[in-house]
Amino acid sequence: MPEKPLEHDLEELKKLLLTMAGEVERQLNLAIRALVERSSELAQQVIAGDEVIDRREIEVDRRVLELIVRARPMARDLRMVMTAVKIAPDLERVADHAVHVARQAIVLNRVPPLKAFITIPRMADAATGMVRDAIGAFVHGDSLQARQVITRDDAVDGMHEQIFRELLTYMMEDPKTIPRALALLLVARSLERIADQGTNIAEQVVYLVEAEDIRHRHGEGPGEA
Numbered sequence: 001m002p003e004k005p006l007e008h009d010l011e012e013l014k015k016l017l018l019t020m021a022g023e024v025e026r027q028l029n030l031a032i033r034a035l036v037e038r039s040s041e042l043a044q045q046v047i048a049g050d051e052v053i054d055r056r057e058i059e060v061d062r063r064v065l066e067l068i069v070r071a072r073p074m075a076r077d078l079r080m081v082m083t084a085v086k087i088a089p090d091l092e093r094v095a096d097h098a099v100h101v102a103r104q105a106i107v108l109n110r111v112p113p114l115k116a117f118i119t120i121p122r123m124a125d126a127a128t129g130m131v132r133d134a135i136g137a138f139v140h141g142d143s144l145q146a147r148q149v150i151t152r153d154d155a156v157d158g159m160h161e162q163i164f165r166e167l168l169t170y171m172m173e174d175p176k177t178i179p180r181a182l183a184l185l186l187v188a189r190s191l192e193r194i195a196d197q198g199t200n201i202a203e204q205v206v207y208l209v210e211a212e213d214i215r216h217r218h219g220e221g222p223g224e225a
Contacts, residue, residue, distance in 0.1 A: 006071045013063055013084050014139050020056040020088065021135040024095045025128055027053065028194065031101040032124045035187065036117045038109045046102035053095035060088040076208070083208040087138060090197045090204075094131055097190040097197075104183045104190075114170065114180040123159040123191045126152065130198030137205045146205035149198060150214075156195035163188040 027046050034043035064085045067073065073081055108114075130149050137146040167181040206214050 006067075006073060006077060009063075009067045009071060010073075010077065010080060013060070013067065013081070016056070016060055016063060017084055017087060017091070018135065018139060020053065020060065020091050021132065023049075023056065024053060024091050024098070025132060027095050027098040028101070028124065028128055031098040031105065032121060034102055035105040035108065036121060038105075038113070040106045040109045043102035043105045043109075047099055050095055050099050053092055057088045057092045060084060076211075079208050079211070083138065083204045086204050087135070087201050090200050091131075091135075094194050094197050097194050100190045101187050104187050107183050108180060111180060114177055114184065115166075119159055119163050119166075120184070120187060120191070123156060123163070123188065126156050126159065127191045127195040127198065130156070130195050131201065134198045134201035134205065137202060138208070141205075141209050143206045143209035146202040146209070147214075149202040153195050153199045156192060160188050160192040 027049055030042050030049075031046045033039065034041075034046065064081055067081055068078075071077075130152055133145060134149045137143070137149065164185065167185055170177045171181045203213075203215050206212060
């Protein structure tokens with residue numbers, strides 16, 4: 001049986017978001033490499049690549065508008081379309097945070113390293129994994145996976161606090177480290193915000209599948225840690 005036009009359009013929309021998510025993840029990985037490997041060339045690639053992500057967001061908006069006008073989706077199909085149009089800006093914001101990391105990498109690459117990178121790469125992996133799994137939950141319509149993503153935000157927050165305490169110690173013991181420590185704090189803050197975007201996407205998935213708005217209620221129901 002041939003695929004219905006609306007079903008085909010929805011699948012194409014999912015593919016577009018998957019493509020965008022893959023490009024965003026690549027941007028973030030490059031930004032962290034630029035920091036750890038002290039490569040300003042990689043950082044410049046991240047900054048230059050942000051325009052591609054911006055175009056993807058515009059393309060999602062265009063596809064959604066065309067789909068609504070042509071197919072007039074109802075019920076869950078409409079929720080899926082509206083979820084997609086909310087997810088795209090979250091992905092774009094992740095890419096923006098990758099650019100922020102890249103810019104701080106360029107600053108840090110001009111001075112001697114303050115400390116070995118241990119927690120920041122772990123934090124980046126955790127935040128990236130949250131966004132990746134939240135997108136996977138959207139594509140597969142898996143609200144349980146989405147709820148599990150939300151519970152992982154606390155671990156990223158914990159790493160953010162650990163980095164803050166470590167860098168505060170450096171600044172208190174030697175004021176000369178303050179500029180480098182502040183740059184690293186900005187990196188950690190960007191990674192913490194990326195995890196928040198993953199949480200936002202996961203919340204949208206729960207709404208899509210269960211028609212339940214769980215924003216600000218992470219401790220309730222099946223998602224309780």
